[in-house]
Amino acid sequence: MLRSEFELLLNKTFSPSRFQDYAPNGLQVEGKKEINRVVTGVTASQALINAAIDYKADAIFVHHGYFWKNEDPRIMGMKYRRIAALIKNDINLYGYHLPLDAHPALGNNAGLANAIGLINRSGLQVGVAIEESIGIVGELIEPVSADVFRRMIETAVDRNVLFERVNDQTIQRVALCTGGAQSYIEQAVAAGADVFITGEVSEQTIHIAREMGIHFVAAGHHATERFGARSVAAYLTNECGLDAVFVDIENPA
Template sequence: MQRREFNQLLNEILKPDSIKDFCPNGLQVEGQEQIKKIVTGVTASQALIDAAIAHGADTILVHHGYFWKGESQPITGMKKRRVAALLAHDINLFAYHLPLDVHPVIGNNAQLAELLDMQWETGLEPVNNSVAVKGRLKTPMMGEQFAKKIAQVLNREPLTSLVRDEPIETIAWCTGGGQGYIDLAASQGVDAYLTGEASEQTIHSSREQGIDFFAAGHHATERYGIKALGELLSQEHGFDVTFIDIDNPV
C-alpha cells in the first residue's frame, strides 16, 4: 500500500480529527513510498528504531511519537539522532496518541478493560471527550485481590493506595499519565481509580476521598492498544506487522 493510502486508512480507523491532542497524529517522519513491513511499539525511542532497522521494517507505528507541544523545537541531540536514523534508513514514522487511547475497541482503555475484566460503561463526566472512562469490575473483589490480578496480567506490581474495606464494584480508569483524573473519579463516587502513573498528591486524594488507587505503569498500561492496532492491520489488511516491546519500568 502507498504511504498516503496507509495514512488515510489509519485516520479512518482512529479518527484523529475527533479529539484535540498534544502532538500531530499520523505521519510524522516520511520514509519509503510503499508500506510493506511494519514494526509497532509504545514509544519511538532509539531502541525501537534500532530494532526496526534490524528487522528490515519500512514503517514504525507508535503511540508516543515526536513533536509534542511545548517541547524544544530544534532537532539536536537525542531528537537529531532518532530522526537521522529514520531518514538514513528511509523509515516512515506514524504516531497516534489520544486517538489510540479512546478507540472503543482497539484503544488503550478498551484493551486494558478487556485484560482486567472491567466493563466500560461511559466516559468520566462531565469532561467532554474525556480520555478517562468508568464502569465496573465484572467480578467485584477487594483491592488487594485486584492488585494481585493487575500484577499477574500486566507482569507489573502496581503502586497502590488501598483505603476501603469493601469489595470494588465501580471503577474508573485512564491508561498512561492519567493520575489527575482521580479527583473527578472520586467526585462521581466510584470505588477505585486505575491509571499508569502517580504524583505525590495522588495518594492524598485517595486517602482523603476514600477511593482505592492503582498505578500500574505508564508503559505497562499502554502496550495493548498499539499491539491491537497492528494485529488489526495484519489480519484485515494483510500487512507484515511485528510488535516490539521495549521494556520501560515507568
C-alpha cells in the first residue's frame, strides 16, 4: 500500500478533523513510499522505534506521537535521536491521539469497555470532540460487589490497579475514559455512574470520589491505552492485508 493510500485509510477510519487535539493526527514523520509492514504501539518511544527497526517495519502507528502543543519545538537530545532513527531507517510515523481514544470499535475506551463486558453504552461527554464524546458510560449485565469489580478490572488490564472504594454499594453503571482523564470524574457522577475508571490519579481526585460517593479506579495510563494500538494491528492485518504487529513496551505508569 502506498504511503498516501495508508494515510487516507487511517483518516477515513479515525476522522481526525472531528477533534480539537493536542498534537497533529496523521503522518508525523515521513518515510518510504510503500508500506507493507507496520508496528503499532502506545508511545513512539526509542524502544518502540528500535523494535520497529528490528521488525523491518515500513511504518509505526502510535497513540502518543510527537509535536505536542507547548512543547519545545527544537529537535535536540532525545527528540533528535528518535527522529533521526526514523529518518535513517526510512520509517513513517503515524500518530492518532483523541481519534484513537474515541473510535467505537478500535478505540482505547471501546476496548476497555469490551474487556469488562459493558452493555447499553452511551457517550461520556468531555468536551473535546466536535461530534461525539470520547469516554463511555455503560452497564454490567448484573450488579457486582466492589471486590469482584476490582478483580474484573485487574484481569482486563493485566495489572494491579488503584481502587478507591468509597462505600458498600454494588457496581453496575460504569463510566470510563482511558489515559489521563481523572479530571472527568464529575462528568461520571453526573452520568449516574457507580464507578469511574481512568488511567491516572491526581491527589484531589480521591477527595472528589469520597465526597461525591463514586468508586474510583486508576488502572494505569499505559495499561488502559494498549487496547487501541492492539486493535489497530489486528485490523490492518485482517481487514487491510498488511503485516502488522502490536509491540507492548512495558510501562508501569
